Amino acid sequence: MRYEKTVALKNGKSCLLRSAGGADAKAVCDIFRKTHQETDFLLSYPEESSMTEESEQKFLEEKEHSDRGIEICAFLDGHLAGFAGIDAVGGKEKIRHRAEFGISVEKAYWGLGIGRELTLACIECAKKAGFSQLELDVVADNSRAVSLYESVGFREYGRNPRGFRSRVTGWQELVLMRLELD
Numbered sequence: 156m157r158y159e160k161t162v163a164l165k166n167g168k169s170c171l172l173r174s175a176g177g178a179d180a181k182a183v184c185d186i187f188r189k190t191h192q193e194t195d196f197l198l199s200y201p202e203e204s205s206m207t208e209e210s211e212q213k214f215l216e217e218k219e220h221s222d223r224g225i226e227i228c229a230f231l232d233g234h235l236a237g238f239a240g241i242d243a244v245g246g247k248e249k250i251r252h253r254a255e256f257g258i259s260v261e262k263a264y265w266g267l268g269i270g271r272e273l274t275l276a277c278i279e280c281a282k283k284a285g286f287s288q289l290e291l292d293v294v295a296d297n298s299r300a301v302s303l304y305e306s307v308g309f310r311e312y313g314r315n316p317r318g319f320r321s322r323v324t325g326w327q328e329l330v331l332m333r334l335e336l337d
Contacts, residue, residue, distance in 0.1 A: 156218070158176065159173040164272070173227065175238065182210050184207075186199075188292040190237075196327075198319075223254070225277070227239050236263075239257050239276070240275050241286070253287075254281050255291065270303055287337040288334065288336060289309075289336060292315075292331055293332060294318075304332050308334050314328055
């Protein structure tokens with residue numbers, strides 16, 4: 156799936172949102188590792204990633220040609236500041252309507268509206284792909300993210316009190332959220 160749009164951020168700067176391609180593999184690998192070092196709210200630690208530049212290139216090339224999945228990069232002044240994506244929960248008929256959403260923004264760019272714009276872009280792409288539900292898990296203590304998701308229509312449908320086991324804080328409760336797209 157392909158996507159491209161330029162949006163204005165809170166600081167007045169333009170941000171290019173576009174679907175990632177194979178040529179973005181190194182930058183995506185680098186920002187993945189950086190964002191996973193900067194916060195304890197993401198799924199994994201940087202050293203847990205088995206992602207290589209080659210495997211990421213193949214993954215992004217597949218996404219470029221997918222009808223149902225996408226990775227979107229946010230570029231500010233030519234710098235990859237964040238990325239987000241959607242993917243099908245599965246291919247079986249009973250769950251084919253559901254997509255998963257994930258997002259990561261470099262800490263230096265928090266508060267500019269990049270997360271909101273990436274989220275809105277992924278919602279748009281999920282609708283275009285024919286999904287009727289978009290889902291995510293978010294650490295309950297990540298109040299900024301929870302507020303963002305609620306502001307665009309996601310609703311809580313459950314909690315997992317032992318969703319993550321952080322090296323830093325111990326158990327982290329996950330809020331399970333979904334957005335109906337139809």
